[in-house]
Each structure stands twice: as structure tokens, then as C-alpha cells.
Amino acid sequence: MHSTAARRKVLAWRRAAHAERPAEVVPELLAEVRSHLTGSDTTALGLWTEWAAVLSAARARLRTVAAEVGSQEEQALRVLLNTPALANALAVVSPVFSRRVRQLGPRRLSHSERLTAYRYAVRAALKTSPLSSLTELAPYRPEDRARVRTSLHPLILHTVLRSAAPRIGIREQLSWRANASWRTGAHGTWLSEPQLHAGNGFGWSNDEIIDVRRRSELAEAVREPGELAPQRLARHLDSGLVGIDDPCPQGELLDWLTAALATSADACARRAGTHLATAGEALARMEKGDAHERTHALAKLNESLRLALRALGTADDWPLTAVTPVYEDRADAVSVPLPGPSHRSALRHYAAAACDALGLSPAYRAMAGEFVSRFGPGGVCPDVFAFCQDLARTGWPYTTEPALPEAPPRPGRSSC
Known part of the structure; x- marks a missing residue:
């Protein structure tokens, strides 16, 4: 060279x-x-x-x-992300990503943004479960049309309910009950908690019996929980000694709480009711709004729920930090008609034939005989567990010979 x-x-x-x-x-x-x-x-x-x-x-x-x-695929992704069904769902599922995509302007999607958009597109096409909030994309035939229902997470509503329950004006509207493990029978009063054990490849369970007959104040609290002072009732509710039943169906609980808190004599409860009313308005806007409106409504909803919980005295923002506050599900717009007289008659006829074909064991007959002797024909047992505990103490059914009923009893809801 x-x-x-x-x-x-x-x-x-x-x-x-x-x-x-x-x-x-x-x-x-x-x-x-x-x-x-x-x-x-x-x-x-x-x-x-x-x-x-x-x-x-x-x-x-x-x-x-x-x-x-790449440019064509990015444009296709932009069109997909701007589709009302997906855009509205992303405003709930991932409000941060939804806001960032809507504010892109002329800027191209980054590599991570394209991957995220692809994942949501695949998820929307293949996994439209209720909690995914992508149910608007589920394929439905024209005759199977359904509407999308936007709801609050049940844990949030029940947390608000339990925080408000002991307050005067709310407690009177609720049905209070003792802890399910509190038993009162012929042999006294006790608490029975199931204990689970496992080790060395073996597992077993038993009931730990705690004698509380000397704690008369607890027994009184369980008998009339609604008459306790609000603070003491709140402590018993938090400890699990007493509980409450839902005052209405799950779908109506937000409206019930808003109305009950708004009319309470407690100033903090009324303030919480005002915040819940704002949350309800934001939830309604989310059902009908586009992606931009839903993002703002979601932020307003979260803030209103946080203020409502704080007004009721919760220590932190739980459960807002633990669960997704809003999810969507499909609610069929067509109600299922009730069975007509002919269908009801056929069902009763089939049930009678099925009951006649049942073979009742001696143990069942002995239990039914003891039940009838205590509660009468067609009676109701208020505590099945306590009834069985008393039977176990008598050695039933092997050491007793209760009189058998003349006719085999029809099985009820519990025995079925």
C-alpha cells in the first residue's frame, strides 16, 4: 500500500x-x-x-x-386510544397514563408509552372482567345490549358505614347483631372461635371455647348494642363483638348513607354527608362523561371520599390507598321475568317428588325429632351452632333415643 x-x-x-x-x-x-x-x-x-x-x-x-x-402503527395506536370506549375506560383504570396520552399534541409516543398502549389494547380485547374497567369493549350481540354500571368499591362504602354507624341518628336506623361466635344455650354463654393448625404435613381444626359467663357487661352489650354510648358501641364494633347488617342492597348503599348522614344531629356526620353527596355527583358524571370529564370526576370523587372519611374520624385514608375506588361492570338492561303460574306449579310438583324420594338417615331423624321437641313443627332455630353444641354434649345421636316423628320431616333450608 x-x-x-x-x-x-x-x-x-x-x-x-x-x-x-x-x-x-x-x-x-x-x-x-x-x-x-x-x-x-x-x-x-x-x-x-x-x-x-x-x-x-x-x-x-x-x-x-x-x-x-412504526409511524403507521403509532397512528393506529393513537386512533385506538382515542376510541371513546377505550379512552373512557383508561380514564378510570390508569388516569395518569390517560392524561399523558391526551396531552401529547404533536409529540410521538415514546417506547414505554407504545408498550403500555399495546398492553391495554390486548387486555381490552382478551380480558374484559368486571374489575378491569374495560367492559365497554366486550363483544355483545344487538339483542344482548347491556349498559355499563360505574360503582364504588364495596370496601369503601362499608368502611364509611361502620365509621358512621355508632353516631346518634344513624345507629337507630341500623339492625345490630351479636358476633356470630357468641353462643347462648342451655349450658351457659360462651365464645367459640375456630382454630386452624398445620404442621409436619398434617392439618386440623378445633373450636376454642372461652367461658365469658363472668363478664356480665359483655353479655348485656350483646343483648342491646343499640343502647350503648356511641364511643363504647364504636369500640365493640371495631373489636368485632357486635356487627351490623347492610341497611339496603349494595347498589343503594351510597344514596342511603348520604341521606342518613345529611339528616343526622351530629355535625361531623352532616359534613360527611355533604362530601358523600359530592362523591355521588362525581360518580354520576363518570358514567356519562368522556375521558377528559371522567378524569376530573375521578379526582373529585377521591378527594370527596377522603374528606368524608376524615369527617367521620378515620385515622388515615384507608381503604382509598388499598383498593381501586371505582370499577365498572355490565348490568343487563333487560330484567328477567318472574316464572308464571304454570312454571311455579311444575317446580312445586318436582320439589315434592324429590322430597319423597329422599332417604332420611336415623341420625337425621333423631336430630329432627329433637328439633321439633324444642321449637315445634315449623319452628325456627335462632342459633344452629348452639343447638348442635347442646346435642353434642348429650352424646347425640348414639347414646340417646329421641322419639321419632310420625312422618318424615320435610328438609328445610338449613338441612338442605
């Missing part, structure tokens, strides 16, 4: 050949190398330069096509 530059180019060519990495060679360099290889076969060098040029052109076309396809 007559020049240092040419020698460097030849060395780079050789390194590319050893690495099996085709690289273009200019015609001047190829001619100079061939001039130094007089009498040798240089066909391979010509093939190298020819196919290296072809590969470079193919790579250039690939880069151009990839850029065009």
Missing part, C-alpha cells in the same frame, strides 16, 4: 471479513488491492463488494420501511 489511509481501509476490510460482517468497499480500494495480487484469483473480492452493496441497500430499505410501519 502506498498510503496510510488505504492501509487502514484494508485492515478494516479484513476485520469485517473475520467477523463475517459485510462492509462496502469503494471501487478505487478494490482496484488497488487487485493490483498487488497480480496472478491471484480475486473473484471472492468482487463477490464481497457486490453482495455488500446489495446488503447495504436492503438495510437502507428496511430502515425506511420500518420507520413507515
Whole structure:
């Protein structure tokens, strides 16, 4: 080689050949190398330069096509993200991502944003479960039309209910009950808690019996929980000694709480009712609004729920920090008609035939006989667990011989 530059180019060519990495060679360099290889076969060098040029052109076309396809796919993703069904769902599922995508302007989607958009597109197409809040994309036939129902998480509503329950004006409207493990029977009063044990490949369970007959104040509290002082009632409710039943169906609980708190004599309860009313308005806007309106309504909803919980004296923002506050589900707009007289008659006839075909064991007959002797035919047992505990103490059914009823008793809800 007559020049240092040419020698460097030849060395780079050789390194590319050893690495099996085709690289273009200019015609001047190829001619100079061939001039130094007089009498040798240089066909391979010509093939190298020819196919290296072809590969470079193919790579250039690939880069151009990839850029065009990437631009088309990004545009398709933008169109998909702006589809009302997906945009409205993303405003609930991922409000931060939804806001960022709607504020992009002319800027292209980043690599991470494209991946996120792809994941949501796949999830919307394949996994439209109630908690995914992507149910608007579920395929439905025209005759199976349904509406999307936006709801608060049940845990949030029940937390508000339990925080408000002991307050005067609310407690009178609730049905209070003793802890399900509190038992009162013929042999006294006790608390029975199931205990689970496992170890060394074995597992078993038993009931730990705690005698509380000496704690008369607890027994009184369980008998009339609604007559306790608000603070003491709140402590018993938090400890699990007493509980409350839902005052209405789950779908109506937000409206019930708002009305009950608004009419309470407690100033904090009324303030919480005002915040709950604002939350209800925001939830209603989320059902009918677009993605932009739903994002703002979701922020207002979260803030209103936080203020309502704080007005009721909760220590922190739980459960807002533990669960997704809002989820959507499909609610069928067509109600299922009740069975007509002919269907009811057929069901009763089938039930009678099924009951007649049942074979009742001696143990069942003994239990039914003891039940009838205590509560009478068609009677109601207020505590099935306590009834069975008393039977177990008598050695039933092997050491007693209760009188059998004349006719086999029809099985009721509990025995079924």
C-alpha cells in the first residue's frame, strides 16, 4: 500500500471479513488491492463488494420501511386510544397514563408509552372482567345490549358505614347483631372461635371455647348494642363483638348513607354527608362523561371520599390507598321475568317428588325429632351452632333415643 489511509481501509476490510460482517468497499480500494495480487484469483473480492452493496441497500430499505410501519402503527395506536370506549375506560383504570396520552399534541409516543398502549389494547380485547374497567369493549350481540354500571368499591362504602354507624341518628336506623361466635344455650354463654393448625404435613381444626359467663357487661352489650354510648358501641364494633347488617342492597348503599348522614344531629356526620353527596355527583358524571370529564370526576370523587372519611374520624385514608375506588361492570338492561303460574306449579310438583324420594338417615331423624321437641313443627332455630353444641354434649345421636316423628320431616333450608 502506498498510503496510510488505504492501509487502514484494508485492515478494516479484513476485520469485517473475520467477523463475517459485510462492509462496502469503494471501487478505487478494490482496484488497488487487485493490483498487488497480480496472478491471484480475486473473484471472492468482487463477490464481497457486490453482495455488500446489495446488503447495504436492503438495510437502507428496511430502515425506511420500518420507520413507515412504526409511524403507521403509532397512528393506529393513537386512533385506538382515542376510541371513546377505550379512552373512557383508561380514564378510570390508569388516569395518569390517560392524561399523558391526551396531552401529547404533536409529540410521538415514546417506547414505554407504545408498550403500555399495546398492553391495554390486548387486555381490552382478551380480558374484559368486571374489575378491569374495560367492559365497554366486550363483544355483545344487538339483542344482548347491556349498559355499563360505574360503582364504588364495596370496601369503601362499608368502611364509611361502620365509621358512621355508632353516631346518634344513624345507629337507630341500623339492625345490630351479636358476633356470630357468641353462643347462648342451655349450658351457659360462651365464645367459640375456630382454630386452624398445620404442621409436619398434617392439618386440623378445633373450636376454642372461652367461658365469658363472668363478664356480665359483655353479655348485656350483646343483648342491646343499640343502647350503648356511641364511643363504647364504636369500640365493640371495631373489636368485632357486635356487627351490623347492610341497611339496603349494595347498589343503594351510597344514596342511603348520604341521606342518613345529611339528616343526622351530629355535625361531623352532616359534613360527611355533604362530601358523600359530592362523591355521588362525581360518580354520576363518570358514567356519562368522556375521558377528559371522567378524569376530573375521578379526582373529585377521591378527594370527596377522603374528606368524608376524615369527617367521620378515620385515622388515615384507608381503604382509598388499598383498593381501586371505582370499577365498572355490565348490568343487563333487560330484567328477567318472574316464572308464571304454570312454571311455579311444575317446580312445586318436582320439589315434592324429590322430597319423597329422599332417604332420611336415623341420625337425621333423631336430630329432627329433637328439633321439633324444642321449637315445634315449623319452628325456627335462632342459633344452629348452639343447638348442635347442646346435642353434642348429650352424646347425640348414639347414646340417646329421641322419639321419632310420625312422618318424615320435610328438609328445610338449613338441612338442605
